[in-house]
Amino acid sequence: MNALAWIGETRITQAAQSGAFDDLPGAGRPLDLTRRDAGLDAEARLALDLLERARRPASDAAADRRERAALRLLWARALERRRQAAGEPGPGSGESPR
Numbered sequence: 608m609n610a611l612a613w614i615g616e617t618r619i620t621q622a623a624q625s626g627a628f629d630d631l632p633g634a635g636r637p638l639d640l641t642r643r644d645a646g647l648d649a650e651a652r653l654a655l656d657l658l659e660r661a662r663r664p665a666s667d668a669a670a671d672r673r674e675r676a677a678l679r680l681l682w683a684r685a686l687e688r689r690r691q692a693a694g695e696p697g698p699g700s701g702e703s704p705r
Contacts, residue, residue: 654681
């Protein structure tokens with residue numbers, strides 16, 4: 608263990624012994640350990656949230672339609688960004704593909 612890790616562990620242990628963690632919000636409830644990637648942009652995080660919801664049982668047909676529409680929009684935006692990065696013309700640009 609390096610010096611910084613040891614200092615960190617020591618401070619955490621001291622804080623736990625002094626009761627610094629006793630009144631935190633959510634105490635006694637299980638942690639949400641789903642991985643969230645802070646490096647993703649807002650659209651990608653939204654897409655991940657929608658995919659997680661898609662795995663759950665359907666509850667509302669209107670909500671399902673909205674989520675599918677949002678996924679289609681995100682997919683179209685991702686394809687457009689990929690085309691722009693590759694230097695290809697997008698739909699409706701009036702240019703013929705290479």
